[in-house]
Amino acid sequence: MRPSKIQILKKLDAIENLPSLPSIVFEVNRMLKDSDVSVEEISQTIKKDQSMVPRILKLVNSAFFGLKSKISSLDRAIIILGYNTVRNALVAVSVIDAFNNKKALQGFDIKDFWIHSISVAVTGKYLAARIGSSDPEDVFTGGLLHDIGRIVLYQFFPDLFKQVWNALKEQNISFFEAEQKEINITHARIGAHLAKKWQLPDNLVDIISHHHKVEKSQFDKDMVMIIHMADLFVHGFMTDPNPDFDASLSTADAQWVIENKISPVSEWLPEIKDDIQEACQIFIQ
Ligand SMILES: [Fe+2]
Ligand SMILES: [Fe+2]
Structure with missing residues (x-):
């Protein structure tokens, strides 16, 4: 018999090695729900995963973003592009990583x-x-x-x-x-x-x-x-x-x-x- 939707979702919940995102993504998402969060707080959180910073900067400095001058720090990226753009860059890089096995x-x-x-x-x-x-x-x-x-x-x-x-x-x-x-x-x-x-x-x-x-x-x-x-x-x-x-x-x-x-x-x-x-x-x- 074909498994039901509920059975499939239950099985999904029980999978231990389901791809996950780095904890900083959860933290940043949580922090951005709070309107008082500062640039520094977000930047410090992302910097906990040092490998993430150069990749986000590479992305935002690509021709794809069409910026006139290069952004060399994460804080500047947040100030110039906004919280949401940097969060999106973080999610994008993390999701591709999670599924590259x-x-x-x-x-x-x-x-x-x-x-x-x-x-x-x-x-x-x-x-x-x-x-x-x-x-x-x-x-x-x-x-x-x-x-x-x-x-x-x-x-x-x-x-x-x-x-x-x-x-x-x-x-x-x-x-x-x-x-x-x-x-x-x-x-x-x-x-x-x-x-x-x-x-x-x-x-x-x-x-x-x-x-x-x-x-x-x-x-x-x-x-x-x-x-x-x-x-x-x-x-x-x-x-x-x-x-x-x-x-x-x-x-x-x-x-x-x-x-x-x-x-x-x-x-x-x-x-x-x-x-x-x-x-x-x-x-x-
Ligand atoms: Fe589809
Ligand atoms: Fe599609």
Whole structure:
């Protein structure tokens, strides 16, 4: 008999070697809930993990952030870019680290996974800035994390993953559709469960949880919609060098945004392709 959703989530809770984030991520997230926190407090906390500082600085100094002059200290980065951007950089670097154990992921193309996630992150960030409804940095981190449940499914529930994979190949359906048909859970649900365990902010949990079903979003529907569109878009242009957004794939709300806010795609596609390449170089070592 197929395991139920509750059984799967219980098993997930019992896994001892589930990827975790460094404790400083939890500390920073907790501290940022308090509006009185100082730059120094955040900076001191991140500095407890010395390996993190140069990586955050490398990220914020990349062309991707488009700063005119170089930032050489974490305190300056927080002052210039703000708490949220530095927190997002910290989460991004930590999550990629947590899932880079190639041995545990034999047979899963982790590089392709991150290329997809980074592409959605960069596209989402661009769309957020263009549409003007959500914080582009939050959208970027949401894009990086949106499919995280897929890795967990592969690593800890290989039989279920295989079942989904076979159905996807045989029936020519999407990964999400195959999950809905074949197993009692989706990567969106698993990813959200993990994100809650990691105590990530609510908007990120919402993106992970609802990126395939935007109408169910409970926190920031605009942001979830942007990731949903970016995901569709990336699936489109990864397989087609000159894609046009297939609006029929998407919801009515998404269609409206596509037609009124982000067409024609050919105007902005070359720019984000360069950004995707740059971001891949920064994140995938
Ligand atoms: Fe997904
Ligand atoms: Fe995706």
